[in-house]
C-alpha cells in the first residue's frame with residue numbers, strides 16, 4: 309500500500325466541503341469528517357472537533373472505498 313504525504317492530502321481536500329458523520333463499519337461508530345467534492349467522497353478522517361478527538365482504524369480509513377464501489381446498493 310502506498311503512503312500518502314501530508315501535501316497530497318492537503319491537495320485532495322482543497323476546495324472540498326467538510327461533512328461530519330460517523331463510521332458505521334463496527335459498533336464503535338467513531339466520529340468522522342468526510343471531505344466531498346462534486347458529491348464524491350475524496351477523503352475521510354477522524355473528526356478532530358469531536359469530544360474524543362477520534363482517529364480511525366485501518367477499516368475506517370479504507371471505508372472511502374465503500375462509497376466508490378460500483379456494485380454498491382443505492383436502493384433498499
Ligand code: SF4
Nearest residue numbers: 331334337338365368
Ligand atoms: S473507525 Fe474503526 S473502530 Fe471506528 S467505527 Fe469505524 S471500523 Fe469501528
